[in-house]
Amino acid sequence: MANKEVKPEGKESSWKDFIYNPRTGEFIGRTASSWALIFLFYVVFYGFLAGMFSLTMWVMLQTLDDYTPRYRDRVANPGLMIRPSYLDIMVNSSNFEQYKKYTNNLADFLKVYNDHVQEKNKMCDEGVYTIQDDEEEKKVCQFKRSQLRQCSGLGDTTFGYAEGQPCILIKMNRVIGLKPRGDPYINCTAKRDTPLLMQYFPAEGRFDKMYFPYYGKKAQPNYVQPLVAVKLLLSEQDYNTSLTIECKVEGSDLRNNDERDKFLGRVTFRVHVTK
The missing domain is CATH 2.60.40.1660 (Na, k-atpase alpha subunit.)
Structure with a gap:
C-alpha cells in the first residue's frame, strides 16, 4: 500500500502545503533532489538536441557554394x-x-x-x-x-x-x-x-x-x-x-x-x- 502522510489532528492540508510542505521539505510536490534530477535530465536532453541540430547544419553548410546556389532549376x-x-x-x-x-x-x-x-x-x-x-x-x-x-x-x-x-x-x-x-x-x-x-x-x-x-x-x-x-x-x-x-x-x-x-x-x- 502507498504510504500516506499522516495529518496532525485538527489540521487540514491547504494550497500552502502544496507550494511548500515544511514537514516533508517538498516544493510543488517534489523534493529538492527530485527537482535536481529533472533539471539535469532536461539539460542533457535539450543539449543533445542542440548538438544534433548544430551538427546537421554544419554538415549541410559544407555542401554549399558561397558563390553559386546548389539548385537553380526553378529559376532558369x-x-x-x-x-x-x-x-x-x-x-x-x-x-x-x-x-x-x-x-x-x-x-x-x-x-x-x-x-x-x-x-x-x-x-x-x-x-x-x-x-x-x-x-x-x-x-x-x-x-x-x-x-x-x-x-x-x-x-x-x-x-x-x-x-x-x-x-x-x-x-x-x-x-x-x-x-x-x-x-x-x-x-x-x-x-x-x-x-x-x-x-x-x-x-x-x-x-x-x-x-x-x-x-x-x-x-x-x-x-x-x-x-x-x-x-x-x-x-x-x-x-x-x-x-x-x-x-x-x-x-x-x-x-x-x-x-x-x-x-x-x-x-x-x-x-x-x-x-
Whole structure:
C-alpha cells in the first residue's frame, strides 16, 4: 500500500502545503533532489538536441557554394520588372506634384548607373559573353546611364512625364550563370487595335551579351543589370485613355509565354496620361 502522510489532528492540508510542505521539505510536490534530477535530465536532453541540430547544419553548410546556389532549376528563365515600380501609372502632365513620385523613383534607381560610378567598372567587348571562370574576383561591365539618352533623366529630369510622353525602364531579373542564346531584345505592344508609337534606348531595345553571365552578388557586388528604356510617344488621341502595355523579351531562347507566371520573360502595366 502507498504510504500516506499522516495529518496532525485538527489540521487540514491547504494550497500552502502544496507550494511548500515544511514537514516533508517538498516544493510543488517534489523534493529538492527530485527537482535536481529533472533539471539535469532536461539539460542533457535539450543539449543533445542542440548538438544534433548544430551538427546537421554544419554538415549541410559544407555542401554549399558561397558563390553559386546548389539548385537553380526553378529559376532558369528570368522575369521582367519595370521602373517606376508601379504597374498602374497615372500621369497628369501639368501637375508635377502628381507625377513626381514616378520621377523620384526613376532618379533614385538610376543613381548606381551614373556615368562617374560606372567608369569604375570595365569596358567589355560588345556582342560576346564575358566569361570569367578562372578569376576569383569577377569584373563588372559598364552600363552608363547616358546610354538611355532621352530617358536617362540627365537632359530632362522629368523623364518625359512633363510632356506627356513618359519613359518606362525595363530590367531583367538576375539569374546566376544565365547565357541567353540569340540576340535578346525588348518588344512592347499596346493591347488595342492600333499600334502605339514607342522609342527604345539603347537602340532597338537590346540586352547586350557582354552583361552575361552573372556570377552572383558575392563575386560581383557592383554588378548592375542592363536596362532598356521605352519612351511612349503618346499623341493627343492617346490621352485620357487607359493603355495596357505588354513588354516581352524576344529574339532568344528565354521563355515569355508561361501562363502560370505573368512575369516570366514579360511584364504588363497600365498607363493613363492626362494633360
